[in-house]
Amino acid sequence: MAENIPLELGTEKIGKLLKQYAMPAIIAMTASSLYNMVDSIFIGQGCGPMAISGLALTFPLMNLSAAFGTLVGVGGATLISVLLGQKNYPVAKKVLSNVFILNVLVGILFSTVALIFLNPILRFFGASDATLPYARSYMIPILAGNIITHLYFGLNSIVRVSGHPQKAMYATILTVTLNTILDPIFIFVFKMGIQGAAIATVISQCTALVWIMRIICDKREFLHLSRDTFGIDWGIARRSLAIGLAPFLMNVASCFVVIFINNQFKRYGGDLAIGAYGIVNRLVFLFLMIVMGFNQGMQPIAGYNYGAKQYDRTLEVLRLTIKCALVVTFTCFIVGMCFPRAAVSLFTHDEELIGLAARGFRITVLIFFIIGRQMVITNFFQSIGMANKAIFLSLSRQLIFLLPFLAILPIWFGADGVWFSMPASDLAALVVTEIMLARLKKSFKKEQELTA
Amino acid sequence: MESHLIITVGRQLGAGGLGVARQLAQEFGLKVFDKELLAEVARESGIDATRFEKRDEKSSRGVLGALQAFRSIFGMYNRAGTETVMNEDQLFRIQSDVMREIAAKEGGIFVGRCADYVLRDQPRLVAVFISASLDSRVKRIMAGENLSEEDARRYVEQGDRKRAEYYNYYTFKKWGDSASYDLCIDSSKLDDDIDKVVDLIKYYMKQRKLI
Numbered sequence: 001m002a003e004n005i006p007l008e009l010g011t012e013k014i015g016k017l018l019k020q021y022a023m024p025a026i027i028a029m030t031a032s033s034l035y036n037m038v039d040s041i042f043i044g045q046g047c048g049p050m051a052i053s054g055l056a057l058t059f060p061l062m063n064l065s066a067a068f069g070t071l072v073g074v075g076g077a078t079l080i081s082v083l084l085g086q087k088n089y090p091v092a093k094k095v096l097s098n099v100f101i102l103n104v105l106v107g108i109l110f111s112t113v114a115l116i117f118l119n120p121i122l123r124f125f126g127a128s129d130a131t132l133p134y135a136r137s138y139m140i141p142i143l144a145g146n147i148i149t150h151l152y153f154g155l156n157s158i159v160r161v162s163g164h165p166q167k168a169m170y171a172t173i174l175t176v177t178l179n180t181i182l183d184p185i186f187i188f189v190f191k192m193g194i195q196g197a198a199i200a201t202v203i204s205q206c207t208a209l210v211w212i213m214r215i216i217c218d219k220r221e222f223l224h225l226s227r228d229t230f231g232i233d234w235g236i237a238r239r240s241l242a243i244g245l246a247p248f249l250m251n252v253a254s255c256f257v258v259i260f261i262n263n264q265f266k267r268y269g270g271d272l273a274i275g276a277y278g279i280v281n282r283l284v285f286l287f288l289m290i291v292m293g294f295n296q297g298m299q300p301i302a303g304y305n306y307g308a309k310q311y312d313r314t315l316e317v318l319r320l321t322i323k324c325a326l327v328v329t330f331t332c333f334i335v336g337m338c339f340p341r342a343a344v345s346l347f348t349h350d351e352e353l354i355g356l357a358a359r360g361f362r363i364t365v366l367i368f369f370i371i372g373r374q375m376v377i378t379n380f381f382q383s384i385g386m387a388n389k390a391i392f393l394s395l396s397r398q399l400i401f402l403l404p405f406l407a408i409l410p411i412w413f414g415a416d417g418v419w420f421s422m423p424a425s426d427l428a429a430l431v432v433t434e435i436m437l438a439r440l441k442k443s444f445k446k447e448q449e450l451t452a
Numbered sequence: 453m454e455s456h457l458i459i460t461v462g463r464q465l466g467a468g469g470l471g472v473a474r475q476l477a478q479e480f481g482l483k484v485f486d487k488e489l490l491a492e493v494a495r496e497s498g499i500d501a502t503r504f505e506k507r508d509e510k511s512s513r514g515v516l517g518a519l520q521a522f523r524s525i526f527g528m529y530n531r532a533g534t535e536t537v538m539n540e541d542q543l544f545r546i547q548s549d550v551m552r553e554i555a556a557k558e559g560g561i562f563v564g565r566c567a568d569y570v571l572r573d574q575p576r577l578v579a580v581f582i583s584a585s586l587d588s589r590v591k592r593i594m595a596g597e598n599l600s601e602e603d604a605r606r607y608v609e610q611g612d613r614k615r616a617e618y619y620n621y622y623t624f625k626k627w628g629d630s631a632s633y634d635l636c637i638d639s640s641k642l643d644d645d646i647d648k649v650v651d652l653i654k655y656y657m658k659q660r661k662l663i
Contacts, residue, residue, distance in 0.1 A: 078541065082622065085545045086570065091624045236624070 009304035014316045018324070022297025024165065028172055029289035029296075035176045037282045038183060039197055044279070044347035046187035047134070047194045052348060053271045054134025054194065056278025057127050057262060060255040061114065061139060065146060066153070067251030068110050072102040073154040074247050075240025080223070081161040089222050093229045094236060096158060096216070100225060101232045102240075103154040107147035115143050126262035131271050137195040145202030152209040155216055162223045167215060171208045178204035254398060257406075261418065264406055269356070269415030276357035277418075279347045280364050287332035291325045291372055295379035302383035309451075311444045318380050325372030336365030356415075363416065366423035367430070374430040377437050389436060397429035455575050456559025457482065457662060459653075460567035462581040462619075462628070465611030466589030466596075466604075468639050469582040471646045473561045476653065480663075485554060486563045493550050544622055564615070568632055569623040576662055580653060581633040588640040 009017065044052045076099035083092040114121060122135045142149075152175075160168035179200055186196030217225050265273040298321040305313040335343055340358035348354060374397065382390035402425040409417030409424070459476055463469020470486070477484045485493075548570045554560055555571050562571065568579035584592075586608070593604040619627035630636050635656055642648040657663045 082541050082544070083624070085541075086548060086622075087573075088624065239621075 009301055010308050010310060010313070014301065014313060014320055017301050018294070018297050018317060018320055020297075021300060022294045022324075024169065025296035026290055026293030028169060029293040030286070031169075031172045031176050033282075033286045033289040035179060037286060038176070038180050039201065040278065040282050041347050042183040042187050043138075043194050043197050045349070046184075046197075049272060049275055049348055049350040049353040050130055051134045051194045052278055052353065053275030054127070054131040055138060056274050056281070057122060057125050057131055057135045058139050058142075059278065059281070060125055060258045060262070061121065062142070063251060063255045063258065065110055065114075065143075065149070067248050067255065068106050069103070069150050069153050070251060071241060071244040071248040072099060072106055072150075073157050073244070075243035076102075076154065077157045077161045078243050079236070079240055080158055084162060084223065090229070091236075092162075092223050093226060094231075094233050095240065096223060096225055097230045098232055098236050098240065099154050099158060100151070102237060103150040104147055107150035110150075111143045111146040114146075115140070118143075125259050126266040126274060128266065128271050131274070134194050137193065138198045141195060141198035141202055145206070148202060148206050148209055152205045152212065155209070155212050158223075159212055159215055162221075164215065171212055174211070175204045175208045178207055257399060257402060260403070260406055264410055264418045265415060268410045268418060272353050272356055273360075273415050273418075275348075275353055276344075276360045279344050279353075279357040280361045282347070283335075283343055283361060284332065284364060287328050287368075288375070290328045291375050294321050294324050294328075295376060297321070298376070298379065299383040302380055303385070306384040309447075311448055314384070315441070315444070318376070321380075322373050322376045325376045326370070327372075329368045329370075329372035329375075333365045333368035336361045336368065359416075360419045363419040364422050367427050370430065371426050374426065374433045377433045381436070381440075386440075393429065393433055393436065396432055397425055401425035401428040456555065456557075457576050457578075458555050458559050458562065458571055458574050459578045459580060460562045460571060462564065462568060462579070462633065464583045464589060464628070465608050465615065466593040467582045467584035468592060468644065468646055468649070470563055472580075472582055472639075472649050472653070473563045475646055475650045477561045479650070479654070480561075482560045483558070484561045484563060485551070485565075487565070490547055490550055490565065493554065494546060566619050566622050569619075569625070578635070578653070578657060578660075578662065579633045581628060581630075581636045582649065583628065583636065583638050584640040584644070585638070588644050592644070 040052065040055060043055050076095055079095045080092050080099075083089075083095065118136060118139060119132070122132055122139070125135075127135050152171075156168050156171050159171070182200035182203060183197055186192045186200045187194075190196055192199065215221070219226070261277065262274050265277055269276075298317055301317045302314055305311075305317065340361040341354055344354055344357035344361060347357070374393075378390055378393040378397075381387075381393060402421060405421035405424045406418060409421050411417065413420060457480060459473075459480075459482075461469045461473045461476075463472075470484075473484045473486075476482070483489065544566075547565060551562060551565065551567060551570050555562075555574050559576075568577075568581075571577055572579075586605075589608050590601060590604045593599060593608055594601060597604065597607065599607060616627040619625070623632075625632055628636075635653060637649055637652060639646070639649050642652070654663065
């Protein structure tokens with residue numbers, strides 16, 4: 001996070017700026033999506049097609065756990081960044097200790113509840129008799145290590161905002177690398193199956209956490225966890241929870257969308273369809289996360305130049321980001337259209353699952369040659385402070401249009417209908433987005449004419 | 453290098469804080485930095501002032517928070533995304549930087565803006581808080597803003613709430629808490645007379661050997 005808003009944002013070449021600001025974000029994003037993909041690949045190759053479906057069932061539960069992490073983490077990181085800007089170290093330390101304690105509390109609570117009700121939860125998420133054992137044996141180690149996961153993510157984001165973005169990135173890369181090494185060892189050498197993958201995940205996060213704890217407890221740092229400030233301040237806790245509440249709710253909503261998708265797949269296509277969706281999900285996100293990285297890079301540039309009323313530069317960064325995003329989503333489109341079987345074969349060698357996933361992949365990326373626009377423009381509205389519009393646009397793609405399609409299309413088209421809901425809602429959202437952008441451009445022009 | 457004289461004036465709405473600041477400015481030949489002037493300084497360094505005004509002393513941040521969820525929607529592990537957009541926190545940061553710069557360069561009288569907190573490390577700082585009884589504040593607002601008594605009362609109460617929210621949000625302290633200031637003065641006890649308030653502040657500054 002920039003200490004000051006540097007003036008270069010208003011003068012430097014847009015292309016150079018975008019590269020400089022987007023690169024770290026892209027690396028972080030790709031790392032986390034690779035992490036998820038690696039897990040799926042080893043599980044699919046080592047434990048069979050039903051394991052893939054079992055794993056896909058746990059996505060929403062893992063999302064929910066992550067949502068609880070944001071509930072505590074986002075607020076903590078935001079407050080700390082504000083406090084460090086004012087060199088208010090005593091209170092920043094209090095926030096840090098708050099984040100620490102809250103993460104532990106939330107981690108324990110979530111694990112306890114989820115472990116007690118694991119079977120009914122997974123059934124609700126769409127598990128069948130065939131997939132439930134896989135989902136269970138994956139979730140039990142993950143839930144047991146939930147505190148570690150929460151602490152790792154919560155503290156890592158604080159390391160990031162407290163002046164060590166690089167160390168935070170190394171921690172992320174460390175977990176990805178370790179997981180990639182440990183996964184095959186636990187699955188193929190120790191023959192622990194899907195459970196082994198979960199254990200590998202927890203061990204790699206635990207290792208990264210040890211390193212992060214060393215940074216966080218380093219007394220030479222202005223901001224460190226110290227005994228005399230250790231404790232919970234409910235005033236601060238309330239505030240950081242208030243900041244985290246909105247992202248939390250958005251995350252929860254998106255969990256329920258995935259649960260609905262999985263259930264529709266189970267109903268119209270059976271267990272394997274859920275697995276196919278899991279595979280496609282992993283593949284598509286690998287590309288979408290890169291777009292998200294570009295989006296993050298665009299934000300400060302667009303925000304600054306909009307603030308400085310340099311509309312030409314504002315639109316220029318928008319145009320350039322769209323171009324980059326389109327290259328990425330178009331690549332995904334080509335892969336999905338031309339080599340879907342090759343791509344999904346990474347995850348499984350089961351012919352039936354390959355067939356299902358390849359078909360699903362094709363349908364999912366139907367309008368990907370253009371979807372980059374929608375994602376960038378939505379984020380653009382956020383960058384220039386039009387938060388409500390951005391929220392509406394993001395909800396339109398992932399909720400408002402998607403849910404009715406998901407409910408209705410399968411009635412006529414079966415499992416294909418579930419797949420088609422995604423490009424259909426993408427397309428509808430794209431239309432709305434373009435209309436809103438056209439209006440915004442008009443208002444830019446008006447203002448420019450007024451000042452000219 | 454000799455450090456400059458800095459006076460920060462926190463004030464309840466309608467307690468006459470701005471008047472006190474202006475008179476102090478005149479006496480010491482300093483400028484009064486309020487929202488507008490700070491925005492202007494910021495604009496000179498390339499940041500638009502309207503963005504300051506729009507977000508004047510408010511700290512509602514629920515909506516912006518929701519946006520951070522954006523990224524996490526797309527991937528389960530991506531919850532650590534940090535905010536780089538020009539949000540209120542960063543505007544506060546810019547404003548604080550501008551204030552510190554002015555304080556180091558020329559000194560001045562700062563009204564509101566959590567100045568006592570932002571500039572707390574300045575050696576020649578006098579942090580003042582001006583309060584007044586509700587009645588006299590309502591009266592002053594009725595006269596100044598041409599409002600009915602009922603409207604003025606609401607205006608005062610809302611204004612105070614906003615100021616408190618803003619201050620408490622950014623400083624992690626309590627607005628108007630005596631520990632944050634060198635001097636807390638109830639202007640209504642001094643007959644709502646700005647001259648008397650200013651005299652009192654000057655007397656205090658003499659005792660501290662600042663003037």
